[in-house]
Amino acid sequence: MKVRSLMRSQRLPLWQKACIAACSLYLGGAGFSPLPAFAGQEIAAPTTLSSPLAQHSACPAPARVPTPADIMQLMKSGTDHGFLWKISKNGHDSWLYGTMHIARFEWLIPGPLTRQAFKASTMVAVELVLSDPQTLAVLQRPASNERLQHLLETGRRQKLDTEAQKQCLPAQALQKLPGSIEAASLMALSGRADGLYPDYAIDAILQTFAKAAHKPLVALETAEAQVSLLTGKTQAEEDELIDSALQDLNSSTGQAELTKLAAMWGNSDLAKLNSYRDWCQCERTPTEARQIKAMLDDRNVLMAEKIEHLHESGQSVFVAVGALHMSGPMGLPALLQKAGYSVQTVLPAAAPL
Numbered sequence: 367m368k369v370r371s372l373m374r375s376q377r378l379p380l381w382q383k384a385c386i387a388a389c390s391l392y393l394g395g396a397g398f399s400p401l402p403a404f405a406g407q408e409i410a411a412p413t414t415l416s417s418p419l420a421q422h423s424a425c426p427a428p429a430r431v432p433t434p435a436d437i438m439q440l441m442k443s444g445t446d447h448g449f450l451w452k453i454s455k456n457g458h459d460s461w462l463y464g465t466m467h468i469a470r471f472e473w474l475i476p477g478p479l480t481r482q483a484f485k486a487s488t489m490v491a492v493e494l495v496l497s498d499p500q501t502l503a504v505l506q507r508p509a510s511n512e513r514l515q516h517l518l519e520t521g522r523r524q525k526l527d528t529e530a531q532k533q534c535l536p537a538q539a540l541q542k543l544p545g546s547i548e549a550a551s552l553m554a555l556s557g558r559a560d561g562l563y564p565d566y567a568i569d570a571i572l573q574t575f576a577k578a579a580h581k582p583l584v585a586l587e588t589a590e591a592q593v594s595l596l597t598g599k600t601q602a603e604e605d606e607l608i609d610s611a612l613q614d615l616n617s618s619t620g621q622a623e624l625t626k627l628a629a630m631w632g633n634s635d636l637a638k639l640n641s642y643r644d645w646c647q648c649e650r651t652p653t654e655a656r657q658i659k660a661m662l663d664d665r666n667v668l669m670a671e672k673i674e675h676l677h678e679s680g681q682s683v684f685v686a687v688g689a690l691h692m693s694g695p696m697g698l699p700a701l702l703q704k705a706g707y708s709v710q711t712v713l714p715a716a717a718p719l
Contacts, residue, residue: 425534426558429565430471437475446477447632448568449639449692450713451699453677455706460677461487462698464639464689465568466631468557468624473632474566476575479713487684490576491584491676492569493669494592497577504589508542516601517545522608526552529615533558544597546604549611556615557624572686584676586669586687595660606653619647631689634714642693663696670701 432440449464461483466473476484484490494501508514517523523541526548530540533555540548554564576583598604614620623646630638638645649655669687676683685698692698703709 429558429563432471432474440472440475444475444477444481446479446713446715447473447634448480448713449631449634449636449689450480450483450711451692452483452710452712453699453702454708454710456678458677458680458682459486460673460681460683461685461712462673462692462702463572463684463686464631464692465572465686466628467567467569467688468554468562468564468628469566469568470561470628470632471563471566473568474571476572479715483712484572484575484579484684487581487682489582489584489676489681489683490572491586491673491683491685492573493585493587493687494589495583495585496570496573497583498585501585501589504593506543507593509544513544513601513604514542520605522605522612525612526608529612532615544593544604546597546607546611547593549608549615550596552615553611553620553624556621557628559621560625560628562624562628569686569688581684584683586672586685587665595657595665603653606651607657610651610654623647627689636711636714639689639693640697642690662690662693666691666696666698666701670698670705673698673702674705 448466449462451462453460453462463480463483494505496502514523517526522545526545527541529552530548533552535555540551543551557563573583596607598607611620614623626638626645629635643649643658648658669691673683673685687698694700699709699711
């Protein structure tokens with residue numbers, strides 16, 4: 367049954383119509399698929415649902431495109447996942463929602479608590495607006511010839527190609543991207559072996575929901591700033607980031623961490639989220655430690671300032687960013703509480719008495 371005929375044949379609430387339209391638009395005909403590593407590394411690469419990866423018995427299955435009937439079933443059985451806070455100041459509320467940039471098929475439709483907060487908002491704020499052509503142009507911008515040549519001369523090009531082949535990527539799918547961004551994309555794609563797909567990125571789905579529900583979308587960051595973080599300040603720093611990712615790919619450490627993160631998010635395990643740096647193996651070198659600080663702490667301060675500005679302008683903002691931006695004393699809930707906001711945990715929901 368086609369999408370329009372389904373919506374005509376049943377009296378559906380506006381939210382359900384938006385879900386069906388959004389999922390059908392994004393997963394049925396999108397021209398790109400975001401390939402982010404967790405914690406806000408938004409990367410767009412030419413891997414799409416309409417152009418499946420190489421078929422081989424050892425390759426992950428292509429991401430499943432849901433039918434309208436699938437979407438209806440997911441809406442009926444929808445369960446809340448992730449982390450949600452209500453923040454209040456100046457007589458009105460906004461919400462902070464910690465997302466996953468790679469996700470499972472069954473997580474496509476937000477649960478009732480998340481839907482309620484989304485519907486009550488007047489604006490949606492995300493790290494980057496992925497439908498913005500200028501943003502996509504920056505994220506997909508090729509690396510400089512000098513950096514591409516450096517990858518060849520140091521042998522990293524061959525190592526990245528080997529990992530891409532293991533991930534069943536088409537030849538040259540990511541080769542023009544900066545090496546560190548290619549490595550991060552490969553890390554994200556490794557989650558497919560455990561059913562975690564960038565195609566189901568919670569952030570991207572929510573952005574399409576926002577458009578279907580006619581809610582304004584606002585970016586909290588710029589693509590230039592994210593690319594700068596991902597590629598390092600120097601060639602040596604980028605080399606170390608590539609080597610670290612290759613080490614994780616070869617040892618399956620990275621895939622195991624993605625699986626842990628997914629379980630944490632799927633179960634709304636707040637204790638696990640707040641202790642992330644105790645178990646992540648993500649600060650093994652000084653470069654990794656600097657990268658984590660830049661990726662999380664430093665960005666959180668700037669995002670919190672932008673959220674305050676939006677909220678104090680009178681908007682009820684639904685903020686949807688990677689869940690690790692909510693972690694610990696430098697997470698967004700803690701920073702906004704320090705700024706005078708009342709902060710209430712909505713998800714995980716309190717256990718009934």
